[in-house]
Amino acid sequence: MGCDAKRVAEVLRAGAATVADHKAELIDLDRAIGDADHGENLDRGFAAILSTLDSGVPETPGAVLKIAATTLISKVGGAAGPLYGTAFLRAATKLGDRSELDAEAVVAGLEAALEGVVARGKAEVGDATMVDALSPAVEAARQAHADGGDAAAVLGAAADAAKEGADSTVPLVARKGRASYLGERSVGHADPGATSTALLLRSFAETVS
Amino acid sequence: MGCDAKRVAEVLRAGAATVADHKAELIDLDRAIGDADHGENLDRGFAAILSTLDSGVPETPGAVLKIAATTLISKVGGAAGPLYGTAFLRAATKLGDRSELDAEAVVAGLEAALEGVVARGKAEVGDATMVDALSPAVEAARQAHADGGDAAAVLGAAADAAKEGADSTVPLVARKGRASYLGERSVGHADPGATSTALLLRSFAETVS
Amino acid sequence: MKKIINEPAAVVAESLRGLAAVHADLVRVSYDPDHVVRADAPVADKVAVISGGGSGHEPLHTGFVGAGMLDAAVPGPVFTSPTPDAVQAAISATTGEAGALLVVKNYTGDVLNFETAAELAAAEGLDVRSVVIDDDVAVADSTFTAGRRGVGGTVLLEKIVGAAAARGDSLDDVERLARRIVGQVRSIGVALSSPTVPHAGEPSFDLGDQEIEFGIGIHGEPGRERIPAESADALVERMLDAVTGDLPFNSGDDVLLFTNSMGGTPPIETYLAHGIAERLLADRGIRVTRRLVGPYITSLEMQGISVTLLKLDAELAELWDAPVHTPGLRWGI
Amino acid sequence: MKKIINEPAAVVAESLRGLAAVHADLVRVSYDPDHVVRADAPVADKVAVISGGGSGHEPLHTGFVGAGMLDAAVPGPVFTSPTPDAVQAAISATTGEAGALLVVKNYTGDVLNFETAAELAAAEGLDVRSVVIDDDVAVADSTFTAGRRGVGGTVLLEKIVGAAAARGDSLDDVERLARRIVGQVRSIGVALSSPTVPHAGEPSFDLGDQEIEFGIGIHGEPGRERIPAESADALVERMLDAVTGDLPFNSGDDVLLFTNSMGGTPPIETYLAHGIAERLLADRGIRVTRRLVGPYITSLEMQGISVTLLKLDAELAELWDAPVHTPGLRWGI
Numbered sequence A, B: 001m002g003c004d005a006k007r008v009a010e011v012l013r014a015g016a017a018t019v020a021d022h023k024a025e026l027i028d029l030d031r032a033i034g035d036a037d038h039g040e041n042l043d044r045g046f047a048a049i050l051s052t053l054d055s056g057v058p059e060t061p062g063a064v065l066k067i068a069a070t071t072l073i074s075k076v077g078g079a080a081g082p083l084y085g086t087a088f089l090r091a092a093t094k095l096g097d098r099s100e101l102d103a104e105a106v107v108a109g110l111e112a113a114l115e116g117v118v119a120r121g122k123a124e125v126g127d128a129t130m131v132d133a134l135s136p137a138v139e140a141a142r143q144a145h146a147d148g149g150d151a152a153a154v155l156g157a158a159a160d161a162a163k164e165g166a167d168s169t170v171p172l173v174a175r176k177g178r179a180s181y182l183g184e185r186s187v188g189h190a191d192p193g194a195t196s197t198a199l200l201l202r203s204f205a206e207t208v209s
Numbered sequence C, D: 001m002k003k004i005i006n007e008p009a010a011v012v013a014e015s016l017r018g019l020a021a022v023h024a025d026l027v028r029v030s031y032d033p034d035h036v037v038r039a040d041a042p043v044a045d046k047v048a049v050i051s052g053g054g055s056g057h058e059p060l061h062t063g064f065v066g067a068g069m070l071d072a073a074v075p076g077p078v079f080t081s082p083t084p085d086a087v088q089a090a091i092s093a094t095t096g097e098a099g100a101l102l103v104v105k106n107y108t109g110d111v112l113n114f115e116t117a118a119e120l121a122a123a124e125g126l127d128v129r130s131v132v133i134d135d136d137v138a139v140a141d142s143t144f145t146a147g148r149r150g151v152g153g154t155v156l157l158e159k160i161v162g163a164a165a166a167r168g169d170s171l172d173d174v175e176r177l178a179r180r181i182v183g184q185v186r187s188i189g190v191a192l193s194s195p196t197v198p199h200a201g202e203p204s205f206d207l208g209d210q211e212i213e214f215g216i217g218i219h220g221e222p223g224r225e226r227i228p229a230e231s232a233d234a235l236v237e238r239m240l241d242a243v244t245g246d247l248p249f250n251s252g253d254d255v256l257l258f259t260n261s262m263g264g265t266p267p268i269e270t271y272l273a274h275g276i277a278e279r280l281l282a283d284r285g286i287r288v289t290r291r292l293v294g295p296y297i298t299s300l301e302m303q304g305i306s307v308t309l310l311k312l313d314a315e316l317a318e319l320w321d322a323p324v325h326t327p328g329l330r331w332g333i
């Protein structure tokens, strides 16, 4: 079964709940190697998505994601705002006016999101950013799709890979974003943005399945 | 045996050593109910007296005390500077050009010192200031003199009474100086100036005897 | 204790060296005894306005030396009144026929040392008067105490009296104006943390994580009472109540509102507190027509603020607006 | 956490309300999206100079809006870059035919958000350029990182570029000047304590009683290394070595020396540190011909200082001296 606009709205609502639940944890991660605002920033953005959705859900998944994108861009600020915003925007554009998302569409959306983040932020895998979560997520999604998985399976595989990717940032020296100012001292900490990416994908997967 | 100018200089040197030894204690007392500078202030003044005396001791006890007075006035600052300075100045004036101080002269000097402090500071016994040490010291000195004590005995009695007087400030509500801003919250603390007065008189007495 | 200093005993002189380097066009700094005078002192035919007191409150007083404000400032050691000879040196460097006004904050030490200096100056034939400022409503005013402390009102008084002297007012007039200001200015302060006096090396008081010292002075002397930490709205209202409960500021009054950082409180919080005070005063019909916001009378690194209200009339407002050019306060020039 | 605030989420807007009340003659404050523009904006036929970034650094940038400096400032949440729509609102309110220069501190968030805003403005036919300032020598400059942070040099750049725009320079010239300044300004900062981000509620880092964070940024990001507390003489020398080791300032050079308080360090220490820096530079034959001392780019209540050196020539000195009238910086008017 695919995912219609209403379901995508639910997915975003679940994401908002996850961000709210993990706000303090994300702040703590960012305090260690950044400026202690990542949880607050994302929460401000997703809370705004919630209230926008409360006043009406558009017809297509792409339109819903576009609302999320513009809300994030105008509410989050910092590095995460434009990056997450671009991710959602590229996914929305990619999905066009399809009315339902199947496994293939989910893969395409994730691919577009990753391209958007890389285009804006210029980070590579191994720089200890959200790309370290999103990039393996895309790979895993492709593989799950190739293996015949449905949308839920694809998102589940992406979430698992993202979690692993986020964990993989712990031993890394950050080379992008605020943590890069720390040089060697960034070693030993999970990247906040990679962690939030994994958390969001997990909650998306759980809501779809 | 009386006290000549050289002996008075020794007395002041001993006072300076006492102040240096108790500097931290006096700062702590002043931190509790004032502004944490009494020990530093007095130490700056007495250290300056030391170096003035090193460059020569005048002929008479009065002249030595006058040097102490002007040094304290120009080096201590705060409330204690003018008060201690006036005390030494009045004592010096009272002693005129006597070449030796006997018991009677010590009493007269202490009386003049107390008058000076009261004239400047307008404090009464019970206000929790140095007057609470100096006033009973003068009484005790008078009594010791009446009982036939020599200069050392007079100073010893004064020191004992000053110590008791300083201790008596603990349960009092301060009504003069910085501690008075505290109202009831000044209760339970010894007054720094009364404490330094008692310490000085003790070291004076020990040096003379 | 962690501070950007060398020897505690050298803090004042070394800080003055910085002041001298930055503001050589405005001030001349002399050491031992330390005093700061206008670069163009003595100014002929002008009443000299002189102040001073313990250091650690910068820019008060040394940062207020210059055109339209102080002719001289006498910084004592940290939190310790300067000595009479230092005050006397400042008087000598600035005072002529027109005489001088000494602005003295009401602390026993300041009063005694400035009094002695004034006597010495009088003995030299100079016309030197003193005005004692005691605007801190935190302290009960009683003849059985040292009286109220001089705090934030001092900044406003020095600016306004300095402007009066600059326009050529006589010593009588300047003195009368100063006394008038003392009568209509009131302040209250709070501390969120304690300052550490350099030579003491330890905080002057301990404050719990959820405590505020209400009615703090500017020397780390404990305040009037300890209260639980509360919202800025509640705290600023409590502060204004203390001030207006003392000297009734009434609906329709024009006032100058001065929100001061005690040194460790940054602009974002000071402006926030000021905004609240503006709103609360507007609610009471009190018209804020002049304002000053920032760290102008500090208490070393202490976190906290004070609020000062001065009742204004046309003359005071005009003198407040008059040009001033000092290290710490500048406009119109 | 103890601060004079209400709800953490309301800190920026409430502080802006204070700014609006105090400086209504200079600035106009709009909320949601928050932006601050000159009271007389748009100024006809003038290049608009616009900056912004996370809040908590006041007076930067909102306190630098006014004649001779910024046309608009866009304050984000505390330590968080503002969003493109807020920047766009500031551009719309101030930018005409002459175009605008965006002054962007080099942080990923600021760069991305301002970049987006500039694109949106370009789409509306406005000539909007950006200059990214990255003067912090604490961070190794490498293509493998986000590059150096923009810190104290931003204040100097905004003043000088603002003066150039005020005298009527074209956008090309203003942009060229800004890039020239970026090339010849360098800074380094130290922290003695950590700031606490209001919504985080806890200090951003823990520092031992005898530790200093050397090479700190302005967001409580940990610095380059942790060093044992040392004398002001040693610390300032270490700071100057870091700066001059990066961009050689040579004997005979004229420089502007800016000693900045990070928010929690009071004037007595800031001036003391400045005095030391003056002496050390004089020893090296470097001529300090302009100076700025005080809390101009803060990091909430963090205790610490930064030192910025800008190589001067006649044009930069003249533009520095030009009149400026903003909440945070004022002279000549």
Ligand SMILES: Nc1ncnc2c1ncn2[C@@H]1O[C@H](COP(=O)(O)OP(=O)(O)O)[C@@H](O)[C@H]1O
Pocket: A030, A034, A035, A037, A038, A039, A041, A042, A077, A078, A079, A080, A081, A083, A117, A120, A121, A122, A123, A128, A129, A130, A131, A176, A177, A178, A191, A192, A193, A194, D079, D080, D081, D108, D109, D110
């Ligand atoms: N150039 C970049 N490319 C990809 N992700 C980045 C980049 N820079 C930062 N990030 C991500 O943004 C996260 C920080 O977001 P946030 O704390 O909200 O913004 P800021 O760093 O501006 O405070 C980092 O943990 C990292 O995952």
Ligand SMILES: Nc1ncnc2c1ncn2[C@@H]1O[C@H](COP(=O)(O)OP(=O)(O)O)[C@@H](O)[C@H]1O
Pocket: B030, B034, B035, B037, B038, B039, B041, B042, B077, B078, B079, B080, B081, B083, B117, B120, B121, B122, B123, B128, B129, B130, B131, B176, B177, B178, B191, B192, B193, B194, C079, C080, C081, C108, C109, C110
């Ligand atoms: N009016 C007064 N009369 C007598 N002694 C006083 C008076 N005011 C203050 N003192 C004494 O001065 C002491 C404080 O001295 P010090 O700390 O050096 O000065 P300051 O209070 O100016 O910091 C008090 O402990 C008290 O004994």
Ligand SMILES: [Mg+2]
Pocket: A030, A034, A035, A036, A037, A038, A078, A178
């Ligand atoms: Mg962050």
Ligand SMILES: [Mg+2]
Pocket: B030, B034, B035, B036, B037, B038, B078, B178
């Ligand atoms: Mg004291």
Ligand SMILES: [Mg+2]
Pocket: B035, B037, B078, B079, C054, C079, C080, C081, C109
């Ligand atoms: Mg004192």
Ligand SMILES: [Mg+2]
Pocket: A035, A037, A078, A079, D054, D079, D080, D081, D109
């Ligand atoms: Mg941030």
